[in-house]
């Protein structure tokens with residue numbers, strides 16, 4: 001393939017986990033390392049794109065001059081950054097593992113241990129970034145989501161594809177060895193809104209990113 005499939009295209013990518021603060025020392029998070037999203041950012045700039053990479057708390061570095069990195073912590077911050085960047089973009093790829101809920105209050109001081117008994121955390125829903133971008137998507141813009149599933153994978157992925165108004169969704173399952181969080185490999189199925197489904201073999205996250213970028217490029221022509 002040529003190295004210019006995404007020449008001058010502006011792509012917004014979300015990556016990594018979000019942290020939802022409980023108090024100054026604790027949070028609710030997840031196991032996302034950011035590797036998949038950062039591999040996508042790299043694959044996009046290799047094809048000539050200008051990337052805005054909205055990253056949750058991860059320990060990865062970005063060096064390419066065409067990757068503009070925006071570091072955020074919470075789902076709300078990621079939502080604000082994504083809503084600001086997407087209107088100027090040609091495409092969005094939503095690879096972040098966004099917390100669906102956050103504690104309803106963030107304690108100003110460290111919560112002390114109760115000597116006896118249980119404690120309850122009350123959670124309230126976060127905004128759905130993918131669905132929010134899907135709702136403001138313009139003609140010609142392409143929106144790509146991920147689905148991380150543990151059961152009834154295809155049905156859940158297709159539900160998210162429709163609900164969030166995506167053009168295609170990248171399904172990865174925690175039932176597949178070497179897929180999902182933290183590892184250097186992934187195994188994906190791409191399902192598009194026409195209902196076409198293509199399963200790929202286990203590959204490095206760099207290789208998976210190239211497959212996703214190739215699919216994206218066909219829709220941005």
Ligand code: PMT
Nearest residue numbers: 033034035036094097098128129130145146147148181182
């Ligand atoms: O970071 P790594 O360690 O490399 O791991 C990669 C990964 C497993 C995190 C990645 O491949 C992946 O699957 N990312 C999506 C994880 C996820 O939260 O999936 P979901 O099925 O819960 O969400 C569906 C889609 O909606 C995703 O595109 C997600 O980014 C988006 N979403 C979800 C909730 C929310 N509040 N806002 C969103 O935008």
